[in-house]
Amino acid sequence: MFQRGDILELTIESSAFEGVSIAHSDGMVVFVEGAMAGDVVRAKVFKTKKKHIEAKVIEVLKASPQRTTPRCKYFGTCGGCKWQHVQYEAQLAFKQQHVVDALERIGGFKGVNVLPIVGSDDLYFYRNKLEFSFGDEAWTMIPPRKPPETKTESVAADFMSAEAKVFLGFHVSQRYDKVLDIDECQLQSNLSNDILRLVKKYSLASNLPAYSSKSHSGYWRNLVIREGKNTGDVMVNIVTFEDRPEVVKELAKQLSAEFPEITTVVNNINTRKAQIAVGEIEKVYYGSGIITDKIGSHVFDISANSFFQTNTRGAERLYSIAKEYAELKPSDIVYDLYCGTGTISIFISDAVKKVVGIDIIESSIQNARHNAEHNAIQNCEFIAGDLKDLLTKDTAWMNNNFPPDVLIIDPPRSGMHPKAVEEIGRMKIKRIVYVSCNPATLARDVKMLAPFGYSIEKVQPVDMFPHTFHIESVAKLSNPIV
């Protein structure tokens, strides 16, 4: 019998997905956080289930040769980067294998042509957006009792619960009441870290409390920093529970004086309970309230709450592969399904006759229309609605646009609705490119297309998010009977 708090010595056999590794103890499967295949570790049990237990590394006794020193001092607690302790080449190998395994195990596709994964050019500072939370309770790091003896010992860093007025950082995984108080993150940019520190100092000095979801009161809620990676624009969005113009005005003044790179400062006021960094009201305190970024030769306007791919350079690469796999011709009509703010539609628009983009979020469709107009693009049409309904019953939009020559499908992590897959199968379109952020749903959806004659010609995995378990892939489908 295992119990919470038990300390186990484990030899890690393999690395599974989502940042956990696998070991056995007395015949029981142990999912281990913070480990790596080839490690021998001491780990503390934090969850026991009938068929497995879950444990977290507290000490590395023998390090796997694929280990490396995590660069971030919050690694292991923040929960954002699960794999900073794994050398990048090994991370890529896991991700590649994960795509192959999902296609085989979930899709039943053996021997698929999965091309060698494309790694990210930037291993750190690759994100163009980070969202920090304020809180009145926090995990704070306890300084190590003794200096680390091995380079891997930092994984055992301890944190404790603390109470003060204002903390600023990320919510600790599974502790949504507490914030991990941080002064830097390796994923956005040094400038963004400097901004984080200034805003933290200012909020502490303000004598205003952080918003508390328990009492539904307080002031400071979120800090969102967005950067145009290809333009240099920077937006600081302060999300608050109340409207206090004098507080944000002074903060905007200090931010713009200290960091001339900042092009706009806005204040979203969110008086709802929902813990989202989106306000019912937005006030602009500096600049225009909008930044721009570029993908390929196209310019995109980004306001505080618009959706935009979080790794600009990675998105450009992903879209280029999708464009190549679509083998576009000037006479083509393309459906960009799950188009978001129309970035793929706009990216491919110069190579085809027409693109029709569809997305369920009305504001994304409005952004897509605006983006097309901004780039003087006239051959893109955007339609708001649930794809399943637009394919099964509300089909009037197809009258002038049928049949399409190419489908580019980029669904959310949950994949496609089965009815949408079925309709697409029936449409019998020769060229289909499936852009996926979840190999499991890619495999499941293509398996549903198989009875219609589709199979996978090739898959290109692309790593856009180093140190996390996320993996994108572009699959080219083929159908000999179309």
Ligand SMILES: C[S@@+](CC[C@H](N)C(=O)[O-])C[C@H]1O[C@@H](n2cnc3c(N)ncnc32)[C@H](O)[C@@H]1O
């Ligand atoms: C992975 S994002 C793709 C965004 C876009 N292609 C891009 O690269 O920026 C998935 C999109 O699917 C949309 N979506 C989710 N469910 C949908 C549905 N049932 N019908 C239409 N769009 C949906 C979401 O709003 C989101 O914009």
